[in-house]
Structure formats: C-alpha cells, structure tokens
Amino acid sequence: MKRALREPRIVFGVLFLLGLCLIAILAPYISPYDPLEIYPSESLQPPSARHWFGTDNLGRDVFSRVLHGTRYSLVLGLLAIAISGTFGVLFGLIAGYAGGKTDALIMRIVDVGLAFPSVLLALLVISIIGPGLTSIVLAIGISSTPPFVRIVRGSVLVIKELTFVEAARAIGVGKRRIILRHILPEVFAPALTMATLGLANAIFAASSLSFLGFGARPPTPEWGVLVSAARHQLRAAWWISTFSGLAIMLSVLSINTLGDGLRDILDPKLRGKI
Amino acid sequence: MIGYATRRILLLVLTLFVASLVIFGAMQLVPGDPILAMFFPRVPSPEVYQSLKRELGLDQPFVVQYLRYMGDVLLRGDLGESFKQLRPVSVIIAQNLWPTTELAIAGILISLAFGVPLGVLAGITASRWLDRIVMVFALIGVSTPSFWLGILLMLIFSLGLGLLPTSGVGGISRLILPGLTLGLYGAGYLARFARSSVLEVKHLDYVTTARSKGLSESMINLRHILRNALIPIITMSGLLAGYMLGGAVIVETVFGRSGLGHVLVNAISQKDFPLVQGILFFVVTMFSLVNLIVDLSYAYIDPRVKY
Secondary structure, X not given: OHHHHHOHHHHHHHHHHHHHHHHHHHHHHHOOOOOOOOOHHHOOOOOOOOOOOOEOOOOOEHHHHHHHHXXXXXXXXXXXXXXXXXXXXHHHHHHHHHOHHHHHHXXXXXXXXXXXXXXXXXXXXXXXXXOOHHHHHHHHHHHOHHHHHHHHHXXXXXXXXXXXXXXXXXXXXXXXXXXXXXXXXXXXXXXXXXXXXXXXXXXXXXXXXXXXOOOOOOOOOOHHHHHHHHHHHOOOOHHHHHHHHHHHHHHHHHHHHHHHHHHHHHOHHHOOOO | OXXXXXXXXXXXXXXXXXXXXXXXXXXXXXXXXXXXXXXXXXXXXXXXXXXXXHHOOOOOOHHXXXXXXXXHHHHHOOOOEOOOOOOEHHHHHHHHHHHHHHHHHHHHXXXXXHHHHHHHHHHHOOOHHHHHHHHHHHHHHHHOOHHHHHHHHHHHHHHHOOOOOOOOOOOHHHOHHHHHHHHHHHHHHHHHHHHHHHHHHHOOHHHHHHHHOOOOHHXXXXXXXXXXXXXXXXXXXXXXXXXXXXXXXXHHHHOOOOXXXXXHHHHHHOOOHHHHHHHHHHHHHHHHHHHHHHHHHHHHHOOOOOO
C-alpha cells in the first residue's frame, strides 16, 4: 500500500478515476445545460464562456453532453470488466489448478477465442443478439475473457508449485480451501492489473462500437455517438468531435497509466505480456 | 522443429474447425428467419418461401447444413451467396481484399518504423528524460481511439491544410491518413513492448560478460542487446496483424474506404448473414495463418526456443 502511494502513476490514475466517478454521479447537477435539450437559435456555436465546448447542430451544449457521457462509458466499461473478470478468474483457476483434460479443454476454447481479432469477436456477438447497450457489454465482456483466462491460468501454474501451497497440501488441506485461501489471494495481483487495463480497453471498445452504430444510439450523449454524429459537421464545427474524443482519450490514458503502475509494483514479470 | 511444426499445424486445424462451428452455429442462433430477412421489407409468397427453403437447404438439420457449407468451402472455395447483394460471398471478399490488405500493410509498416526504433531508444538510453518522453508518446498512441484520431487527422491535413484527400481508395495519397490512424496504435504498442524487451536483455549475464571483455557500448548494444531483444517483437507483429484486421473495420468506416471491414459493418446492419459468416471465417483463417507463420519463423530464428 505504501509502495502504491509512492508510485506517481498509481496516485494519478486513482485520482483521475475517482474524478470520473464523481463526474458520472454528479453529471446532472454540475452540467450547465440539459444534455438533450435543443436550442435551435444557439446551433453550432464555437467554444465560448457560455458554452465551454461549443454547441452542436441542434444547439445542445457539448460540455454538458460530454459530462453525461462519462456515465455511459464508465458503467459500460465496469460491467464488461465484471463479466470478463468473473469468467477469467473462474476458468483460469479451474484450468490452472485442475490441469490435465480440463485444462486442455478450457485452453482449446480460449485458443478459439484468441483466433478472432477482438473487435471481430465482439461484432460476432453483436450480430447474434443485435445492437444495443446490453449487447455491447456482453460483446466486450465475452471478447475480453480469453486473454484474462490465459493470464490467470499462467499465474496459477506458478503459484501452485510454491512451497506454501505444497505445505498446505502436505498437511491435508482440502482442494477447495487451497484454491480459495491460498491461490485466489495470490491471483489477485495479476487479476487486478488485467482488470484495470481491461477497463481502459472496454471503454475504448464501447465507444468504438457505438461509433459504428452498434451500441448507444443518438441522441444518447455517449462519447462514441458524439464523435460519430460530429463527423457530418466536421467542416462547420471542429469542436464537437475534438472535445468528445479528448474525453475518451484522457480516460483511457489515465486508466492505462494506473494499470501500468499496478503491474509494475504488483507483478513486474507481466510487463510485455499484458 | 518438425515435430513442433506438425503439432502447431494440427492445433491450427482444430482451432479453425471449432471457430467455424462457432461462427456457423452463431448464425443459426440469430433470431428471425433468414428467408424473411432476405426479402425484407417485402414478404415472399408461401410457395416461394418453401422452394427457397429447400433450395438453400434450410430444411435440413444443423449438422447436414454445416457439413454441406464446409464441403463447399473446402472443395470449391464457395462461401455461399450474399442475401442482399445476390452475389457469391467469395467474389465480394476477393473484390474488397486488396484495399484492406493495403491498409493493414501500411499500418504494420508505420507501427514497425516508429515503434521499434523509439522503444529500443527508450530502452538503451541512459537519459531518463528521453525514456519518459518516448513512453508518454507510446502511452498516448495506445490510448487514442482510432475513430477519433482519424477524424483529427482529417481535420488537420485535409480540411485545414488541404494536403490530402479525406476519403476513398486508390494511390498513396489516400493511404497515408488511414495508414497513420491504424499505425499509431501499433507504434505505441510496439514501442512499449520493444522497451521492456530491451530492458530484460540488458542485465543478462552475457551482456555483462561482453562488457567485461572490453567491448564498446555501441557494439554491445548492437550485437548483444538488440539482436536478442528484437526476437520477441516478431511474435508481437503477428498479433498486431490481428489488430490491423480489427482496426480496419473502424478506419474504413471513418475514411469511407471500401474494404472487408466496411462490408462487414454493412452486412451486420443489414442482417446479411452469409456475408457476415464468410468474412469472419475468412479473416479468422488469415489471422491464424499469419500467427502460424510467425510462430514457426520464431522457433526457426531463435534456437533457444524448444517445444
């Protein structure tokens, strides 16, 4: 914990993430305007003191829309990571600890998942269940599970050969207790790193899928949707896409920074792998 | 080596077999009737409906449908026919293959050209500041969404400076911006990877030995550090190829380029399932083959790798 506080990347990342959560919660109270309300007379205003990020073609305040967008990206990202984290840890533990046929079966399925570039795996899921917010959460959750399983399994393989696990086994501790009490806590470090970097990727992927038209739909103030809609007014209004995209980039960047910092103090061996 | 290659190829066949089952099975799970989707928004008469169902083999059980499809794919390279375009899927893929390949190659070249030298520089330099600056750029590279980067580049170079065309396919000038958009992520990724790869090798015993022999630092960097640090980057390039194929979906949409990604996005929106299925299967096969070649050449280049 003390080491974490001395690592500037972790401090910066945590503060930024907390800031994002605050913005997401307080968005309705701190936004200067309603993100959905249309003011035709104010359309396509460049950034000014009244409208910090300018307005779009319907006169909606871009700053308010970007603030509200935090809610979508954060919630979508966290839900997707909850899916891939749960299944990743579960199957990684099973595959790594059980070994043999169970391991082989799980890893062959993981291989199939890894044979798809992740965007395409997400698109496959979307073509089955159709577009929408739930779909992109499922699509991103499922498509980011295979690498998660692989990393957790790798750690379990190392941990289960360590002396303290062997000692536990030698004094007759049951399988379930070894997994839950001895191995699971050790897997926590790589899993937390994976989940943090995964959150950045999930926010990235969610906005990309919405940009393509498979996630949130206009007029929802989701970041990917904002950039996509702004594409048609590029000549008239550079500010809409620029500020919305900047919000995505800064969020992804600071969460990645946090993930890098966590990885380096928790498990430096993972550098280069994730 | 031959044993490893054989095992690796068998594994690839198995993976592709399961992937094809997954893709084919997924298309059966899609709610809605494919024949109704084909005619939408019109509705076919019951006679037409029944005869089409028989003709397309949709009245057969899943296994028969799958075997028939795979038989056509393997024996004749026939991936079925697009519902909406009423043309063979293989022809549509062939027509859109080059723009995507060209884009992916441009993306990989840009990633390698920027990422590897910068990452190596950050790894071997004694200057902490140089290292930090390069790493901040690499972090920006992997954190910038490609759809936004594409729009920014368009704003600056096409609309602002009027230097390059905004969209379309054909010629180097229409490839620069999409290639950069796709390549900057890869460059950031490779820079981070190359740096950690160099750092790992830097403190190994043989480097210390070389130094104690009195070799010059530049000789050590070149002969001992670089040569060994760059080998893992070959593997990374294979994974990067997969990213390029996925990223092409977005970049082609942003720049209005024709190509497999663009066709795939449209096919999903139009529920043109034979086309979705064909493209996914094709891309997964290509990606797996690239990774196979990369893994085999890796084992060949680095004699320490034993499998």
